[in-house]
Amino acid sequence: MQFLPVFEKKERPILIAGPCSAETEEQVLETARGLKEVGIDLFRAGIWKPRTRPGAFEGVGAPGLKWLQKVKQETGMSVTTEVANTQHVFDAMKHGIDVFWIGARTTVNPFSVQEVADALQGLDVPVLIKNPVNADLKLWIGAIERIYKAGITRIGAIHRGFSSHGETKYRNLPLWQLPIELKRQFPKLQIICDNSHICGRRDLLQGVAQRALDLNYDGLMTEVHPTPDNAWSDAAQQITPHRFGVMIKELVVREQTSGNAAFLKTIDFLRHQIDEIDLHLIDLFGKRMKMAEQIGEYKKKNNIAILQPSRWNEILEHSVKLGKEKDLSKRFVEIVLRAVHEESISHQVKVMNENRVLMEEE
Ligand code: PEP
Numbered sequence: 001m002q003f004l005p006v007f008e009k010k011e012r013p014i015l016i017a018g019p020c021s022a023e024t025e026e027q028v029l030e031t032a033r034g035l036k037e038v039g040i041d042l043f044r045a046g047i048w049k050p051r052t053r054p055g056a057f058e059g060v061g062a063p064g065l066k067w068l069q070k071v072k073q074e075t076g077m078s079v080t081t082e083v084a085n086t087q088h089v090f091d092a093m094k095h096g097i098d099v100f101w102i103g104a105r106t107t108v109n110p111f112s113v114q115e116v117a118d119a120l121q122g123l124d125v126p127v128l129i130k131n132p133v134n135a136d137l138k139l140w141i142g143a144i145e146r147i148y149k150a151g152i153t154r155i156g157a158i159h160r161g162f163s164s165h166g167e168t169k170y171r172n173l174p175l176w177q178l179p180i181e182l183k184r185q186f187p188k189l190q191i192i193c194d195n196s197h198i199c200g201r202r203d204l205l206q207g208v209a210q211r212a213l214d215l216n217y218d219g220l221m222t223e224v225h226p227t228p229d230n231a232w233s234d235a236a237q238q239i240t241p242h243r244f245g246v247m248i249k250e251l252v253v254r255e256q257t258s259g260n261a262a263f264l265k266t267i268d269f270l271r272h273q274i275d276e277i278d279l280h281l282i283d284l285f286g287k288r289m290k291m292a293e294q295i296g297e298y299k300k301k302n303n304i305a306i307l308q309p310s311r312w313n314e315i316l317e318h319s320v321k322l323g324k325e326k327d328l329s330k331r332f333v334e335i336v337l338r339a340v341h342e343e344s345i346s347h348q349v350k351v352m353n354e355n356r357v358l359m360e361e362e
């Protein structure tokens with residue numbers, strides 16, 4: 001896929017802000033005036049709201065689009081809203097909405113994404129695609145592909161975190177490795193961090209925004225409301241335009257790369273060492289698997305089962321202890337060892353079943 005930028009602006013971060021929901025004309029315009037002073041790139045407001053349970057405020061619907069038109073006329077800012085079906089696309093298009101976004105609850109459903117894609121066919125409007133609520137990178141990419149196939153090339157991704165069960169610090173877990181992998185596969189795709197929906201509460205917004213910038217994100221999407229506590233949706237995570245301005249001012253924007261020769265030389269030297277270590281690791285993993293195969297041969301001769309739970313527990317506990325001394329988290333050691341163990345087992349299975357496979361093949 002050959003993406004074009006949704007935002008031409010060169011210096012980071014691109015700023016998208018506005019209320020979770022458009023509630024009244026006054027609330028929309030007041031937020032927009034406040035944000036105009038801060039200086040943002042795109043004004044957001046939800047017109048149709050996908051709420052978890054019926055009966056909650058489900059958005060003002062099409063009449064609210066006129067308020068967004070007023071924002072454009074009065075402030076000159078571009079505007080965006082969420083679209084989830086054909087009617088939304090047509091209504092938003094008719095009212096000159098500049099950018100569309102696809103919400104997390106829509107991205108999960110290929111039928112819905114396809115419906116939006118079909119409605120977009122032949123239109124020239126940028127689309128921002130939020131990650132699906134579940135941690136499924138392929139589903140996110142699938143949604144991007146559907147929109148791209150409809151002829152839309154100005155596509156961006158919004159990382160809004162992933163739903164999880166039970167008590168967590170965040171409303172939606174960031175799982176940073178997923179958007180990082182998306183960016184690795186599609187370096188031209190602009191990625192925006194929706195810190196509001198990741199955090200779910202005001203006090204965490206700054207930290208998550210900073211983390212996103214440190215990870216080279218292109219921009220931020222933040223929910224802003226003139227009186228956040230009275231918001232009709234997502235009250236706990238919204239902030240005033242003033243607070244938003246303060247948050248942006250306090251962000252440290254580091255250069256994406258540097259042309260400084262001394263810096264490049266040092267970083268090159270350090271990276272070289274990392275590459276050496278990685279090579280070493282792969283080599284060691286290879287040796288370990290050869291060892292596992294030898295054990296497999298031996299077990300086969302003696303007719304012993306592959307999995308020996310007590311041995312596995314021993315390895316795990318011992319390694320976690322050793323890891324601690326090296327400042328490695330228990331989680332990290334467990335993940336690595338589980339992966340190594342799984343690979344070992346599959347090597348042993350291969351060795352132990354070699355003759356059987358051969359017989360089947362004959
Ligand atoms: C929103 O942006 O207000 C929204 C509904 O977000 P999400 O699709 O990420 O839940």
Ligand code: MN
Nearest residue numbers: 020223233234
């Ligand atoms: Mn919201």
